[in-house]
Amino acid sequence: MDVKSAFLNGILEEEVYVEQPLGYEVKVFTENNPSMFDEFKREMAKDFEITDIGLMSYYLGIEVKQGEDGIFISQEGYVKKVLKKFNMNDANPFGTPMECGVKITKQDGGEKVNSTYFKSLVESLRYLTCTRPDIFYSVGIISRFMEEPTTTHCKMTKMIFRYIKGTIGYGLFYVSSSNFDIVGYCDSDWSSDLDD
Structure with a gap:
């Protein structure tokens, strides 16, 4: 209304x-x-x-599809716009948002990149986490390097964009049900953080 x-x-x-x-x-x-x-x-x-x-079908960049069985929210239009903005339309899709077991540090020896550009990449991804919990962990990792990003950090960020390109239609589906369980997971492996 x-x-x-x-x-x-x-x-x-x-x-x-x-x-x-x-x-x-x-x-x-x-x-x-x-x-x-x-x-x-x-x-x-x-x-x-x-x-x-x-x-409602659209709200603050979030597409809303309402049906009898539930509500699906996604940001497909925003993803397409961001991929175009960062010249990632022709990138090859990747199967995961981050390689398993990769450990990176603030001072990884890579060449420094423009921090304004890198922040723009990361902030675009952070907005996507509203409907994409599958990238939340990876975006959290790369967010640590916004002050002094390197080519390694930029490469990891672009890998998340490649994953998003292959999963452009992903989102959240809220089922109409009165019977549901809430399950949560946490990464408490603080020893893998090489900088802190």
């Missing part, structure tokens, strides 16, 4: 106080109840000009 309203932009030099209006009521929707949503829309339409735009 799109609520149309006016916003004034400018520098305020006065103190502004805001207070909740009398009769204001907070409604919380906790279940998938179509009649409750219809009532909410009617109430909103009394005070605001609104347009019902249907189910």
